[in-house]
Amino acid sequence: MKTDLGxxxxxxxxxxxxxxxxxxxxxxxxx
Numbered sequence: 001m002k003t004d005l006g007x008x009x010x011x012x013x014x015x016x017x018x019x020x021x022x023x024x025x026x027x028x029x030x031x
Contacts, residue, residue: 008030
């Protein structure tokens with residue numbers, strides 16, 4: 001998953017807009 005750090009970085013902005021993802025879920029998927 002570390003190979004998609006840049007990809008996730010851009011997606012985080014979209015995810016925050018949707019507010020469908022919580023910090024806990026993001027941490028769980030990234031971690």
